[in-house]
Amino acid sequence: MTQIxxxxxxxxxxxxTIGIVLGSGLNNLLDSIDIQKKLSYTxxxxxxxxxxxxxxxxxxxxxxxxxxxxxxxxRFHFYEGYGLDEVLSIVxxxxxxxxxxxxxxxxxxxxxxxxxxxxxxxxxxxxxxTKQTEKMQPHTAVLTENERKAALKASKxxxxxxxxxxxxxxxxxxxxxxxEIHYFRSLGGDLVGMxxxxxxxxxxxxxxxxxxxxxxxxxxxxxxxxxxxxxEVNETAQRVKHDFTHYIxxxxxxxGDA
Ligand code: HPA
Numbered sequence: 433m434t435q436i437x438x439x440x441x442x443x444x445x446x447x448x449t450i451g452i453v454l455g456s457g458l459n460n461l462l463d464s465i466d467i468q469k470k471l472s473y474t475x476x477x478x479x480x481x482x483x484x485x486x487x488x489x490x491x492x493x494x495x496x497x498x499x500x501x502x503x504x505x506x507r508f509h510f511y512e513g514y515g516l517d518e519v520l521s522i523v524x525x526x527x528x529x530x531x532x533x534x535x536x537x538x539x540x541x542x543x544x545x546x547x548x549x550x551x552x553x554x555x556x557x558x559x560x561x562t563k564q565t566e567k568m569q570p571h572t573a574v575l576t577e578n579e580r581k582a583a584l585k586a587s588k589x590x591x592x593x594x595x596x597x598x599x600x601x602x603x604x605x606x607x608x609x610x611x612e613i614h615y616f617r618s619l620g621g622d623l624v625g626m627x628x629x630x631x632x633x634x635x636x637x638x639x640x641x642x643x644x645x646x647x648x649x650x651x652x653x654x655x656x657x658x659x660x661x662x663x664e665v666n667e668t669a670q671r672v673k674h675d676f677t678h679y680i681x682x683x684x685x686x687x688g689d690a
Pocket of ligand 1 (some may be wrong): 509539540541542603608624626649650651652653660665
């Protein structure tokens with residue numbers, strides 16, 4: 433049995449309509465859904481494994497109201513030594529299972545002073561600073577009007593305000609220098625992070641609707657006076673996780689309705 437056949441067999445009675453990639457600090461979303469089935473990445477042949485200690489990756493199938501979702505806890509990055517195939521493996525699973533809508537979340541550094549750390553921003557376009565995506569179609573980085581409409585409706589319904597911004601994708605693993613952030617800002621970037629952009633593009637290229645969000649966890653390097661720390665990123669993610677989860681669960685209803 434191939435990897436995909438195995439996955440289809442494991443989830444054979446399932447018919448999820450929404451796939452969710454859970455970024456740093458958003459795993460608590462799983463406490464608010466009715467969990468039906470789990471599958472650890474370690475039980476999928478040839479599937480990449482999370483290299484971050486204590487961060488076991490798994491797929492979780494569950495229900496939000498009457499909408500079936502498949503959440504991916506743990507994702508893969510270039511800075512872990514993975515290539516594009518591995519980085520895309522989660523959205524490829526969503527696609528193989530017939531999922532039509534993908535919500536992607538991440539923690540990101542904030543460059544745009546019109547917002548503050550803790551804000552949630554919808555990613556409306558991206559800048560690739562890695563240049564490691566061969567043959568992707570640039571227009572797929574751009575948010576569509578339908579996607580934006582659903583995201584804004586969910587913002588109104590949930591009472592959680594939503595910004596919008598351009599996400600700059602870097603390979604990491606280090607955070608940026610103040611000079612790099614100055615440069616990214618001058619290019620029109622609002623947020624900076626080490627994930628999400630290739631998943632967005634691949635999923636749209638394969639006909640899925642994509643709703644990509646950043647939790648702005650910290651001022652990007654050089655914008656605030658003190659150097660940024662990983663602790664600050666985690667602290668903000670923890671502080672915002674309830675609002676972010678409430679927002680994402682509300683969005684699921686609007687997508688499900690569409
Ligand atoms: N830079 C890059 N990635 C990040 C940051 C940052 O400031 N914050 C969270 N992820």
